[in-house]
Amino acid sequence: MKLLWVQLLVAAYVSSPLVLGHEANANAAERRSGDRGASRRVKRDWMWNQMFILEEQISNLPHIVGKLSSNSANEKTKYILKGDSANTIFKVNEKTGDIYSFERLDREKKSQYELTALLIDTTTNKTVEPPSVFLIKVHDINDNAPEFTHHVFNGSVPEMSDVGTLVTTVTALDADDPTLAGNAQVTYQVITGEQYFRISSNGEIFTAVSNLDREKQSTYEIVVKARDSPGQNWGLSSTTSVIITLSDINDNFPTFTQNKFIFNAPENLRVGGEVGRMKVEDIDEPQNRNTKYSFVTRDFRDTFSVTTNALTNEGILIITKPLDFESIKEYRLSIEATDPTIDLRVWKQVKAKSITEVIINVLDVDEPPVFSKPFYQFEVVENIAPNTIIGFITARDPDAANRNIRYSIRKPNNDLITVAKTNGNIINTRALDRETNAWHNLTIAAEEIDPNNPPIKKESLVSVIIKVLDVNDNAPEFARPYEPKVCENAADGTVIINITATDKDEMGPGMKFTYYLAKKENNFTVQDNHDNTANILVKHGQFNRDVAKVHYLPIVISDNGSPEQIGTSTLTIAVCKCDENGKFTFCEEAAHRVGVAVPTLVVVFISLLLIILVVTLLIIVKRRQRKKNINILGKNVAEIHEQLVTYDEEGGGEMDTTSYDVSVLNSVRRNVAARPKHEAEPGPCLYAQVKKPSRNGEMAFMIEVKKDEADNDGDGLPYDTLHIFGYEGSESIVESLSSLESGSSDSDIDYDVLNDWGPRFKMLANLYGLEPTEESAY
Numbered sequence: 001m002k003l004l005w006v007q008l009l010v011a012a013y014v015s016s017p018l019v020l021g022h023e024a025n026a027n028a029a030e031r032r033s034g035d036r037g038a039s040r041r042v043k044r045d046w047m048w049n050q051m052f053i054l055e056e057q058i059s060n061l062p063h064i065v066g067k068l069s070s071n072s073a074n075e076k077t078k079y080i081l082k083g084d085s086a087n088t089i090f091k092v093n094e095k096t097g098d099i100y101s102f103e104r105l106d107r108e109k110k111s112q113y114e115l116t117a118l119l120i121d122t123t124t125n126k127t128v129e130p131p132s133v134f135l136i137k138v139h140d141i142n143d144n145a146p147e148f149t150h151h152v153f154n155g156s157v158p159e160m161s162d163v164g165t166l167v168t169t170v171t172a173l174d175a176d177d178p179t180l181a182g183n184a185q186v187t188y189q190v191i192t193g194e195q196y197f198r199i200s201s202n203g204e205i206f207t208a209v210s211n212l213d214r215e216k217q218s219t220y221e222i223v224v225k226a227r228d229s230p231g232q233n234w235g236l237s238s239t240t241s242v243i244i245t246l247s248d249i250n251d252n253f254p255t256f257t258q259n260k261f262i263f264n265a266p267e268n269l270r271v272g273g274e275v276g277r278m279k280v281e282d283i284d285e286p287q288n289r290n291t292k293y294s295f296v297t298r299d300f301r302d303t304f305s306v307t308t309n310a311l312t313n314e315g316i317l318i319i320t321k322p323l324d325f326e327s328i329k330e331y332r333l334s335i336e337a338t339d340p341t342i343d344l345r346v347w348k349q350v351k352a353k354s355i356t357e358v359i360i361n362v363l364d365v366d367e368p369p370v371f372s373k374p375f376y377q378f379e380v381v382e383n384i385a386p387n388t389i390i391g392f393i394t395a396r397d398p399d400a401a402n403r404n405i406r407y408s409i410r411k412p413n414n415d416l417i418t419v420a421k422t423n424g425n426i427i428n429t430r431a432l433d434r435e436t437n438a439w440h441n442l443t444i445a446a447e448e449i450d451p452n453n454p455p456i457k458k459e460s461l462v463s464v465i466i467k468v469l470d471v472n473d474n475a476p477e478f479a480r481p482y483e484p485k486v487c488e489n490a491a492d493g494t495v496i497i498n499i500t501a502t503d504k505d506e507m508g509p510g511m512k513f514t515y516y517l518a519k520k521e522n523n524f525t526v527q528d529n530h531d532n533t534a535n536i537l538v539k540h541g542q543f544n545r546d547v548a549k550v551h552y553l554p555i556v557i558s559d560n561g562s563p564e565q566i567g568t569s570t571l572t573i574a575v576c577k578c579d580e581n582g583k584f585t586f587c588e589e590a591a592h593r594v595g596v597a598v599p600t601l602v603v604v605f606i607s608l609l610l611i612i613l614v615v616t617l618l619i620i621v622k623r624r625q626r627k628k629n630i631n632i633l634g635k636n637v638a639e640i641h642e643q644l645v646t647y648d649e650e651g652g653g654e655m656d657t658t659s660y661d662v663s664v665l666n667s668v669r670r671n672v673a674a675r676p677k678h679e680a681e682p683g684p685c686l687y688a689q690v691k692k693p694s695r696n697g698e699m700a701f702m703i704e705v706k707k708d709e710a711d712n713d714g715d716g717l718p719y720d721t722l723h724i725f726g727y728e729g730s731e732s733i734v735e736s737l738s739s740l741e742s743g744s745s746d747s748d749i750d751y752d753v754l755n756d757w758g759p760r761f762k763m764l765a766n767l768y769g770l771e772p773t774e775e776s777a778y
Contacts, residue, residue, distance in 0.1 A: 068097030145236035172226035193222030475567025
């Protein structure tokens with residue numbers, strides 16, 4: 001049937017007036033041209049502009065498409081095609097002009113072809129007429145089924161949605177010609193899952209029921225079919241899957257996992273501490289869980305509260321005030337859980353809730369003492385007698401043992417205030433002075449006394465604040481040091497200075513000071529301004545600087561306190577030279593009378609005594625050290641010999657104190673240098689004496705003699721025990737022991753004998769000896 005239909009359609013197109021009518025139109029045009037002039041030659045023209053062919057023809061190739069026709073065609077002309085697919089898909093019979101298609105055409109790939117027809121003279125190979133452009137259009141047949149844009153579609157809809165709620169939209173496209181016989185017109189149908197969802201003609205999927213419950217089934221997969229050519233039996237179709245997910249709504253109430261929860265809480269659990277957690281079940285998604293907890297009755301609402309854990313939806317039971325095992329050992333509560341944000345459209349009842357019982361067992365704990373107040377504040381008047389009770393604090397053992405309490409001050413900053421260990425009385429040990437310290441902040445500890453467990457201490461701390469109230473016990477004085485000056489020619493009534501007073505006592509708004517002179521004064525007077533200030537005025541002017549360059553003016557200042565306090569302060573007024581404008585030109589420095597307090601004098605006096613004592617001790621130690629150095633020679637030869645370095649060891653200078661005592665050399669040097677030669681006491685010679693040789697020039701003989709004397713001298717020190725150093729060190733107190741760079745005047749040895757030793761010792765005689773004589777020069 002389909003083959004027959006295609007063949008009939010081809011025959012209809014070939015005999016179509018669109019093709020065959022070209023020639024008739026050309027003839028009519030030619031006749032119209034003849035009417036206008038019989039002698040004018042008729043213009044030949046092409047007889048076509050478009051052709052048609054069905055796609056996917058099943059007949060044998062080639063397929064006839066159409067025929068080219070021209071009035072200029074003859075035996076010497078031929079038809080040629082050029083353009084889109086010319087001489088490949090489409091070919092023309094050069095003589096007859098018939099056009100054939102040598103391929104089965106697909107409209108969905110290409111719907112029309114544009115070609116150019118030419119009529120060529122075979123002898124000249126030139127065109128007889130201008131080229132003519134025409135179209136070959138491919139007519140559609142329903143050979144493409146609708147295709148969905150996705151292999152699988154996904155959609156989502158809230159659970160329990162109303163009937164007709166849009167879920168998603170599916171789309172299928174048909175490649176056929178949409179303008180021809182409904183070949184591309186698509187309709188949709190749900191073929192699987194139609195009891196839950198339906199679909200419209202444009203592919204929109206809607207809910208078909210209103211009881212879709214996510215907690216029962218969260219996902220649905222339906223099958224949708226798309227079909228073209230509606231109402232025809234030859235329509236083509238395809239199917240696709242649509243996965244529909246139900247999104248969660250808050251439509252389930254929370255339920256306690258247990259009918260009873262039992263918790264244990266120590267009585268020392270801090271306020272705000274967690275007692276326990278109550279779990280609930282809510283099958284909704286976490287974002288739709290909004291459990292709220294509340295107490296069924298009002299019992300113990302001031303002791304406990306329940307909050308919701310945002311992550312786990314658990315109920316957290318916390319305490320809002322301290323627990324006391326001795327008062328209440330067990331709490332019983334009824335707590336309900338509900339969700340105020342639940343969607344009640346699903347439920348017939350107004351509100352659903354779950355109730356559980358909570359039992360809290362309070363555990364006994366050995367607690368520290370508890371003070372009767374969080375802090376204590378007392379007031380006391382200054383200068384009260386010692387051992388006066390300022391106030392008292394109390395603490396108790398909250399446990400059933402009710403142990404005794406002992407009080408003590410932690411980190412006392414002074415010894416003015418103490419606390420009684422047994423009863424907590426706050427007592428002053430000395431008189432309190434507000435001007436020294438107006439506030440006393442104490443930290444007092446209360447400690448349990450447990451005879452069975454002495455090392456274990458349970459204690460608490462409390463802050464005690466003591467305010468010292470003021471008593472008017474300080475006399476007024478000048479607010480600052482004043483240095484008034486007055487011209488020697490000042491007129492009577494001249495104001496020298498304005499003075500004010502201050503008081504170490506607490507100065508309230510009603511404090512008043514009164515000023516007056518301590519004694520009768522001829523030169524100055526005091527004017528009280530009745531505003532706590534006073535002016536010093538010249539009473540009788542014309543001062544004589546030769547008589548007095550400075551005047552001392554004692555002023556009495558009294559306050560209106562109870563009792564009244566009176567003090568005297570002295571102004572030192574300098575008399576100055578002034579110019580004619582009253583400007584000071586010359587003033588001596590006034591000697592200020594400074595009142596020194598007795599405690600200050602005592603401190604100064606004690607300091608002087610300590611200084612004198614230290615200086616005296618230093619002098620005594622110095623003298624003893626000198627005496628020790630002087631008497632060092634009183635040691636026997638063996639002791640000195642042991643202190644001196646023997647052989648060829650030079651030592652470490654002053655820093656080497658382990659080998660020998662340098663003070664021995666210093667003391668010998670000072671003793672010998674301090675006394676003249678004629679006053680020196682005879683004693684054993686420390687060094688071998690250099691004597692003149694009996695015969696000049698016999699140096700070898702003299703050396704042998706001295707060597708023998710040194711060997712046989714039992715009283716003198718061994719010569720080889722002393723070393724001669726060129727440089728003892730920068731830190732040595734004995735300086736250099738070398739004879740180099742030493743003047744002859746600093747030595748106690750007689751070097752004049754060098755002048756008698758001959759020419760070989762002339763250089764040494766010039767360095768160390770006296771001026772040579774004529775005899776020695778020889």
